[in-house]
Amino acid sequence: MTFSSNPLVDETFMAPAHHLLAHYVRNRRKQNTGLSDERFLTWGVMRALDADESGRAFLQARADQAESLPRSTWFDAFKSKRRLEMLTEVATKSYQYFDRELGDRDWLAEFEELNDHPVWAVDGHQIAHATHSERDGKGRYVASGMIYGLCLHRGLMRPLARFQGDAKRRHEWPVFKENWQRWLQGEPRQLMPIIVADPAYVNNLYWVLEKIHRHAMIITREKENMEPMIYGPCGFDPDDPINRGVVSDDHAGYSNAALRRIHYRDPATGKDLVFITTCNHLRPGLxxxxYFLRWKIEKAYDVFKNRLGVTKAWGTGDTAALMQAHFVALLHNLLTVLLARLEHTGLSETKVIDRQKKRRDKLPPDKQVPAQNNVRYAFALTCQFIRTVRNALRYKIPWEDAYPLFKLRMESYL
Structure with a gap:
């Protein structure tokens, strides 16, 4: 990143998405008036960033800044299948583009055995229904639910599919099964994907067959009502620091399939956890x-809700829901890329790194987990960083003035 020409922050923040839209998206429609695709893309990201309580409030804020748009034009855009296709294409290509740009910012760089495996934490996320949403047969509103994936290499987010909303309720698992293989098409890494999910995604025979067909491997938790038969140990090196906390690593049989079963006792808390997996080549501590890194997707949802204020559906129907999910994920990824670019200029989230180090240093050596200490960059986007970006974009601040603000807010808490 260079500041010699002193551009505005908003000019550089949206530049990667606009570049992809202009040069790599087939569903783009060129128009110079009204709500162009470029404007729709920018406004959708800003709608997610500005934390306005409603779509009308967002449009008023735009109008008060001399950027007015008819209300019907904005809301009708969220019903457009063509715009959804355009946005999906931008989001998909942006993930691939950002993955390359963040090449040296890999959470799992210390673990060479994971270099060529896509590793995705997957989970569902619910927000309040839209104002005009339908009720179900019992007269109740249904929260809007979307499945997302978080890349555990780069920290990038991608929506997968909607599983409920507008009077319809579905469990995450069948929706995930219907969509995940299409969702992972074009994944840049060469080896079999690893999916990390909570016990809602337990289906032992399904995952064994997926591995046999070389589609994907699973890491999840054993359910309390599962009664395995232990066949014998897999064997592991207890002296490997990565395996600290591993009590046993066994082959285990369940009602309809055999998996690897790892009993782990967290050194920091003493809590016992049991993981099941079809990954047979990774060290048990890894x-x-x-699985512990799976919680980072929960942290991302906390950012969506409490730091970005995305707590309610913007419209009704699957088209509007998917557009909103793409805009929120694209914003998350643009913020992640901006943070990485700032790091290349010498800035970093010093306050977060120092706090993590202090928390770790308080633990006695026998309660520390070396594997967790080897993970870099895996922290949530902070309130101060998000506010600084929001203010820089809202008030059209040039980088010459914004850079010292980023330095101040990233080095220490208010």
């Missing part, structure tokens, strides 16, 4: 680490 299996435990990847």
């Amino acid at each position: 299996i435990a680490l990847l």
